[in-house]
Amino acid sequence: MSGARPKLEWRNVTKRFGDVTVLDRLNLSVETGRSMVIIGGSGQGKSVMLKLALGLVAPDGGRVVLDGRGLPGFGGRLQRRLLARSGVLFQSAALFDSLTVWENVAFRLINADGVSRKAARIRALDALARVRLEEAVADVFPSELSGGMQKRVGLARAIAADPEVLFFDEPTTGLDPVTAAVINDLIVDQVRRLGCTAVSITHDLASARRIGDQIAMLHDGQIVWQGAPGELDQTSNPHVRAFVAG
Ligand SMILES: Nc1ncnc2c1ncn2[C@@H]1O[C@H](COP(=O)(O)OP(=O)(O)OP(=O)(O)O)[C@@H](O)[C@H]1O
Structure with missing residues (x-):
């Protein structure tokens, strides 16, 4: 079911590794039942966003919020409960x-x-x-x-445990275009069938257009643009234009 209620939010999230600030007070909200795709160039921090949402790394500032409640961080009972409600398709399978x-x-x-x-x-x-x-x-x-x-x-x-949130980490990387299209279609079918919230990260614009209701562009530690797939070609945002132009 679609709705305006956020399922998952990155609220003012900062993440640093040593002197490098990868995410800088980043905000993003994913509505319940929607499919959000995060795009961005190599090394921009897409995987870090995913790891934060899975509770695999902790933020230095801000927090990731699921169903209105902050994630507790590593290893605890609450994190296990979160993981029990999530399904993840890893890049390498x-x-x-x-x-x-x-x-x-x-x-x-x-x-x-x-x-x-x-x-x-x-x-x-x-x-x-x-x-x-x-x-x-x-x-x-x-x-x-x-x-x-x-x-x-x-x-x-x-999908086996009927998750509430599905995470897709570069789902089409390493696949030929025909196989990638099959995987994209299966993702769309299953997200619809389960009625779950989906968050994907990808370099693959064709995949982003197919599987996303919303697309968010990560650049320099922040979400610099967000819109529907059809808006990707209309925006004047220079980062999106550069990404779309390849
Ligand atoms: N555990 C870590 N220790 C140190 N630096 C890290 C760690 N994890 C990520 N980084 C750094 O954070 C930055 C963002 O990495 P991340 O893997 O999230 O980028 P990405 O957008 O997913 O890139 P790609 O599309 O190439 O996978 C990179 O500069 C990376 O070196």
Whole structure:
């Protein structure tokens, strides 16, 4: 469901590494049920924004807020609760080589949520079907699959526990354009189906246009522009124009 209520917010967030200020009093708000894509050049801090939202690094100033409540930082019970409500598709798909495909998809269900192996396998097969992978794939190892199929498995794992927030880290990196388009479409389908809030970071403008309701441009530590995908080509913002021009 769409709505004006923010699900996730970076409020006045500053993040430094040594003398380098990567994020400088940055503000961004993602409404419940919407898909926000953060674009920006290499090294601008997109991954740092994602890590802050996952509670994997702590801000030096400001805070990240989920459902109106500040994230507690590392390792605590509240962070575990946040992660339990999130699904993440990592850039590399980040699958465990020694586990079969279904065991990868079911990993959290079995190891964190206490679901029995039998029930978890049923849910894993359902998640694999949703990303259009056949049942035969369930019992092979990730190394036997193409990069695009591994991404689908990563997506199945991200959606298997019906998350409230889905994070996509460079979802199309390393894929050919046809496979990238398939992954983009699957992301759009699944975000709609789950009715969840999505946050993606990407260099890939075609992917941003496809999967975003809103696009935010990160530059020099701040969000310098935000708009709908259709507005990317109309804006006079010089940073966006340069990015769109490639
Ligand atoms: N743990 C860390 N220690 C020191 N510096 C870091 C750390 N993590 C990130 N940085 C620095 O923060 C800056 C932003 O990095 P980040 O990976 O978020 O950029 P990005 O926009 O995601 O880039 P890319 O698109 O190339 O992945 C970089 O200068 C990076 O070197």
